[in-house]
Amino acid sequence: MLLNQFLLLAAALFAIGVYGVLARRNGVLVLMSIELILNAVNINLVAFSAVRETVDGEIFALFIIAVAAAEVGVGLAMVLLLYRNRRSIDLTEIDLLRG
Amino acid sequence: MSVELLTLAFERPPIDWHAFAPEITLLSVGALITLVDIVFLEKARPYTAALAGLGVLATLIPILTLALDGADRTMFGGAYVVDDFALVTKAIFLLSGYVVILLSTNYVAEGDYWENEYYGLLLASLMGMVMMASSRDLISIFVALELLSIPAYLMVAWRKSDLRSNESGLKYYLMGVFASAVMLYGMSLLFGVAGSTQLTHIAEALNGAGSSVSVITMGIVFIVAGFAFKVSAAPFHTWAPDVYVGAPTPVTAFLAVASKAAGFVALLQLVYVGFYMRPEVFEPLIWILAAVSMTVGNLIALRQTNLVRLMAYSGVAQTGFIIAPLAVAGHSGAIGDQALSATLTYLAVYAAMNLGAFAVIITLARRSGSAEIESFAGAFHYAPAMTVAMTIFFGSLAGIPPLGGWFAKFEVFRVLATAGEPWGYALAVVAAVNTVIALYYYAAVLLKMWAEDAPEGDHLPVPFTPSLTSALAICGGVTLLFGVVPQVVARFTHVSLLALGS
Numbered sequence: 251m252l253l254n255q256f257l258l259l260a261a262a263l264f265a266i267g268v269y270g271v272l273a274r275r276n277g278v279l280v281l282m283s284i285e286l287i288l289n290a291v292n293i294n295l296v297a298f299s300a301v302r303e304t305v306d307g308e309i310f311a312l313f314i315i316a317v318a319a320a321e322v323g324v325g326l327a328m329v330l331l332l333y334r335n336r337r338s339i340d341l342t343e344i345d346l347l348r349g
Numbered sequence: 350m351s352v353e354l355l356t357l358a359f360e361r362p363p364i365d366w367h368a369f370a371p372e373i374t375l376l377s378v379g380a381l382i383t384l385v386d387i388v389f390l391e392k393a394r395p396y397t398a399a400l401a402g403l404g405v406l407a408t409l410i411p412i413l414t415l416a417l418d419g420a421d422r423t424m425f426g427g428a429y430v431v432d433d434f435a436l437v438t439k440a441i442f443l444l445s446g447y448v449v450i451l452l453s454t455n456y457v458a459e460g461d462y463w464e465n466e467y468y469g470l471l472l473a474s475l476m477g478m479v480m481m482a483s484s485r486d487l488i489s490i491f492v493a494l495e496l497l498s499i500p501a502y503l504m505v506a507w508r509k510s511d512l513r514s515n516e517s518g519l520k521y522y523l524m525g526v527f528a529s530a531v532m533l534y535g536m537s538l539l540f541g542v543a544g545s546t547q548l549t550h551i552a553e554a555l556n557g558a559g560s561s562v563s564v565i566t567m568g569i570v571f572i573v574a575g576f577a578f579k580v581s582a583a584p585f586h587t588w589a590p591d592v593y594v595g596a597p598t599p600v601t602a603f604l605a606v607a608s609k610a611a612g613f614v615a616l617l618q619l620v621y622v623g624f625y626m627r628p629e630v631f632e633p634l635i636w637i638l639a640a641v642s643m644t645v646g647n648l649i650a651l652r653q654t655n656l657v658r659l660m661a662y663s664g665v666a667q668t669g670f671i672i673a674p675l676a677v678a679g680h681s682g683a684i685g686d687q688a689l690s691a692t693l694t695y696l697a698v699y700a701a702m703n704l705g706a707f708a709v710i711i712t713l714a715r716r717s718g719s720a721e722i723e724s725f726a727g728a729f730h731y732a733p734a735m736t737v738a739m740t741i742f743f744g745s746l747a748g749i750p751p752l753g754g755w756f757a758k759f760e761v762f763r764v765l766a767t768a769g770e771p772w773g774y775a776l777a778v779v780a781a782v783n784t785v786i787a788l789y790y791y792a793a794v795l796l797k798m799w800a801e802d803a804p805e806g807d808h809l810p811v812p813f814t815p816s817l818t819s820a821l822a823i824c825g826g827v828t829l830l831f832g833v834v835p836q837v838v839a840r841f842t843h844v845s846l847l848a849l850g851s
Contacts, residue, residue, distance in 0.1 A: 257541075264534055271527050280523060287530040294537035302544035307537075310488050310546055314533060317495045321526055324502055328519050331506065335515055341523075344516045347591035 256297035263290035277329040277339040281322060288318050368422040368431040370411030371439060371479055378404025379472040386465035394464050398454040398816075401468040405447045405475065412439055427547050428486035433844040437693060438482040438614045444823075445607045445700045446475040451820035452704070452711055453599040460597070462507055470500035471603070478611040485622055487536045487546040490615055491529075494579070497611050498525050501604060505596040517595025521604075524578060524588040532575025538568035539623075548622040556626040569630045572619060573638075579612030581661075582638045582668045583645040590661040598714065601657060602707035605664050606700045613671060613696055620675055621689060621846035628679020636676040636772055642669030643783040650790050656710055657720045659790065663746060664703070666787060669780075671695045673761050676776055677768035684768050686845050691760040693842040698745070698753040698831045705742040705824030709735050712817050716809065722794055727803030732811040736798050738821050743791040745828045748784050753831030756839075758784065 263286050270283025292311040299307025333339050366373075382400055385393045415422075421432040450471065457467050477497025484490040502525060506518025540546055542561055543554035555565055574585065581589040593601045624631045646665030653659040674688035710720060712735055717724040729736040745754035758780075765777040831838050 260537075267530070271523075277519070277523075284523075284526050284530050287527075287534065291530070291533040291537045294534070295540060298537065298541035298544070302541075304544055306544075306546045307540055310491075310537075310540065313488055313492060317492065320499060321495065324499055325522055325526065328502070328506055328515075328522050331509060332515050332519055335510065335512055341519075344519065346513050346516055347520075347595050 253297055253301050256293055260290040260293040260297070263287070263293070275340050275342050277332065277341055278326075280341065281325050281329070285318065285322070288314055362425060365422050365424055365431075367411070367415065367418070368424060368429075370415070371408050371443075372476065374408045374411060375404065375472060375476045375479060378407070379469055379476070382465060382469055382472070395458075397464050397468050398450060398457070401472060402447055402450045404472065405443050405450065408443055408479075409440065412436055412443070425486075427549055428489050429483050430485045431483055434617075434689075434693075434846050435482040437841055437844055438610075438696075439479050441610060441697050441700055442475060442478040442482065442607055445610065445704060446471070446478075446603075448704045448708075448820045448823055449599055449603045449607065451816040451823075452602055452708055454816040455715070455814050456597060456599050456711060460508070462597075467504065467507065470504055474498075474500040474504070474603075475607070478607060478614075481611050481615055484615070485548045485618060487540065487548070487551075490618070491533065491536070494529060494532075494611075494615065497608060498529070498579075501525075501600075501608055504600045504603070505592060507597055507600065511595075513595040514597070517592040520588055521592040521596075528575045528578030528585070532572050535568045535571025535573075535575065538564050538571070542568065548618065551623045552626060555624065565627065566630050569624055569627065570634060573616070573631065573634050576612050576616045576619075577638055580609050580616070580668050580672070581665055582672065583642040583665055586642070586646070586665045586668075589665060590658045593661040593664075594655060594657050594720075598657065598707065598711050598720070601660075602704055602711075605660065605707070606703050609664070609668070610696050610700060613692065616672070616675075617689065617692060618846065620678065621685065625679065625685070632676055632679050632772075635672055635678075636776060639669045639673040639676055640776060640779045642666060642672075643779060644669075647783050647786040647790075651786070653790075654722055655720055656722050656725060656794065659722070659794070660703070660706065660710070663787070663790070666783060667699055667703070667746070669783070670758065670761055671699065673776055673780060674764040677765060677770055677773040680768045680770060680773075684764065686843075687764050687767065689846060690839070690842045690844065691757075691764045693844070694760050694831075694839055695757040697838075697842060698757040698828065701824045701827035701831070702742045702745040702752075702754055705738065705821060705828060706746065708817055708820045708824060709739045709742065712811060712814075712821075716811050722797060724804065725794070726797045726801040728798040729800075730803055731808045735811060738825055739798060740795055741825055741828060743795055745832070747788045747791040749788075751832040753828040756831050756835040760839075 267283045267286035271280055274280050274283060292314055295307040295311045329339050382397060415431060416436050423430050457464055474497045477493050481493035484493050502518060502522040505521045506514055508514035539551055542564055543551040577585040620631055643666050646662045650659050650662035653662060671692055674691040678685045678688040713725060713728060714720050741752060745752035748754045748758040762777055765773045
């Protein structure tokens, strides 16, 4: 089976996601980058699961999808709260706390 | 046809209700609080905190009966285990949760926050921690981690109109989610090696697999890095000071103690049940995390002017001490067991002394409304009891005998030395140097409280509240107990996770 191709795809997605989290300034885009990492994980799990002929990986992936939905719900609420109070979701502008 | 097949194929796994009794109790109390709020509306508000507190204490009853029963209970084919380790850590979580509820009572009621939702989320987060103590499977560890984290993100941003609280909430959320995504990537790699999500199966696969060393190493590194965020170990600690300052102070206490302890518990389970046969991978990793956390945390703490921020950096340094024994855990089975009980002892003492220090900060900050160290000057003149309490907690954090923190530090040093490895001795030296540095900034705060005069000669007494006083009494009692009669208390932390042996 073509396991390596799936793993490479997942690794590329993971790297893009990490880059996005570190480099993006927009709050929503950072959230999307985190979703990319989670999808890389899901691809890994499903590919390994198919090779290993178990369903554990697919079940894990389902759990990740469900929990990620809850997480993004909280994250969007938080970004919305920030937008209401500051009229901007630029992450480099939130720097009240430092020292 | 297909329905028949499904009913044939599905067999309900046997469920041990006694083993689940703590979780069920906690869940019922959470539901009850929501229900009471819906039915009685405003009339129920004054009783919510008491109800939540009683619920947490009630959850300790099934834990006690399970401990008296003594048998290890395994469910879902080994994914969920109730053993001595799980019971001890659950008790630590619940007691610190109870103290956090005591700390929150006045703060949340006076700050005009959403009370019911606050306690509901606190209980949900506690539920995640209680689950974490029993999780021996990647899936249940992940679900427990998210269950304890997501309510915590919301609680940090609880002051909705305060920009600082918003900012710290978003920072904590982004850091936390990023860390758990990285951790998941590591978990997916280990799943690929083992073909199973269970830690015991992963341990067997790690022991056998010779060819895929790089994949195993990457998996373990990502997972440990993910949890290093959660426990705020340097260099993954950068979120902690900002989040601690921006969050409501009781929530800060909750993050600094309970949430951090949950990260340690997960790390302990992963290391002891999962990675134990790969000491060459996890030991150097833990060594670096421990040494860097102690040094960086203490050096930055030296120049802090805000007491909460100082507590954040002191927490980073304490993290280094807590994980230090794990750096030699793989030496032999006996050392591994000692390292586990040293870590658990430190965790229990840390919970008591840190919550106590936060209780004093919350009490004194109620009067001045500021957490700057300057505003604590001369506290002895208007709040002598608080000053004595702060001396006990800070003395314990610094490791002065005969307080609890001294015994915890002693245990850490003992494990590092008995392993007899050069890197164990090296870490002990780093820890010893750091103990001296830490003494300096703890003593500087205490000196200000005892010796200087209050700003503007303000000698109004501190308002007395029963809940804060009982929180102080619990924390002070535990801190002193660990220091004065360590043998008695340390019996509880003598547990083993090494089912496979070494």
